[in-house]
Amino acid sequence: MDRRALGTTGWDVTEIGLGTWNIGSDWGEVSEEEGRAAVRAALDSGIDFLDTADVYGDGRSERLIAEVLADHDAEPVVATKAGRRLDPHTTDRYTHENLERFVDRSLENLEMDTLDLLQLHCPPTDAYYQPETFDALESLVEAGKIAHYGASVERVEEGLKAIEYPGVETIQIIVNPFRQRPTELFFREAERRDVGVIVRVPLASGLLTGNLDADTEFPEDDHRNYNRDGDAFDVGETFAGVPYDVGLEAVDELRPTVPEEWTMAQFTLRWILDHDAVSTVIPGSTSPDHIEQNVEAAGLRELTEDERDDVEAVYGEYVREHVHHRW
Structure with a gap:
């Protein structure tokens, strides 16, 4: 798998990484062994960038990563996050004291002396x-x-403001065929400033796997059940902010464009990787087979002009009005 520079960190990371929100919480029941198996599968497939957060299962995701790394030869870059433990979650509480407290906890969870990358x-x-x-x-x-x-970040505005600070070396943001606004001004500015771009929610919470339908049932503790209207956190984190029924229609319209030998998830990841501003993409999965298929997407050819036009047409007809102005 090819590697790309992660901004000015000095690290070249694999084009496909692993997001580990789902092995921590909010995606239904996932056992600790399933979580460890997912991390091992990612490392065994060559992935060398893992993304986590201190609130994923109240530190569970961080701890599972540490357990796997203790028995594995790989030395990936591990990125974690801090801030969402604040209650109330307000700007004035983003202080040195609170951030240092969160960092110390993540250092303990990850069994590290220094965190590789900390993200607000x-x-x-x-x-x-x-x-x-x-x-x-x-x-x-x-x-x-x-x-x-x-x-x-949630919004393009936030990403553009954050990269004005010279110490900010990476921005993590939602990008996929159903969330295209960041590919415009933000990608241009990130490239100009040599900022690493980490793409999360690339598969729109499973919508862009093509495996969901109107009859799909989600567990009570799965955010795709309880956060469809943004009741728990930003609605853009769930199905990329696209109303579920609209997303299903858009996926059906997109299916004929996906090459026969590709999965829709691979097509989606390839669309994202065709943007040079992207450093790495972090789909999450607990399926070793799906993780391997995601890695294979990095080796596929670039999309043709006709395929990109089809994606743009579906976005324009079904999705744009719901998301483009919001994030």
Whole structure:
């Protein structure tokens, strides 16, 4: 699998990484062994970028990663996040004291002396206009507790503001054929400033696997059940913000464009990777077979002009009005 530069961190990472939200929480019941097996499968397939957060299962995801790495030869870059443990989750609480407390907990969970990459975890928009927060991150670098820092953002505006701070080396953002706005100004600015772009929710919470339908039932503790209207957190994290029934229609319209020998998930990942601004894409899965198929997407050819036009047409007809102006 090819590697791409992760901004100015000095790391080249695999084009496909692994997101580990689902082995922590909010995706139905996943056993610890299933979680460990997913991480092992990713490492065995060559993936060398793992993304987690301190709130995924209240640290469970971080701990499972540490357990696997303790018995594996791989030395991946491990990115975690901090901030969502704040209650209330308000801008004024993004202080040095709170961030350092979260960092210390993640260091313990991951069994590390220094975190590879710490990302602010989708803070309120006003936090990006609070320089003290970024000063705190810089001081944590100076203290040796984190090596690099960035931000995981909800909106393009937040990403554009975050990269004005010279210490921000990466931005994590939702991008897929159903969330195209970041591919415009934000991608251009990220490339211009040499900022690494980590793409999350690439498969729109499973919509863009092509394996969901109107009869699919989600467990009570799966965010695809309880967060469809944004009742728990930003609705853009669930099905990329696309109303479920609309998303199913759009997927059906897209199916004829997917090459016969590809899965829809592979087609989607290839569409994302065709953007040079992207450093790595982090689909999550507990299926070793699906993880391997995701990795294979990195070796597929680029999409043709006709295929890209088809994606754009589906986005324009079904999806754009629901998401483009919001994120």
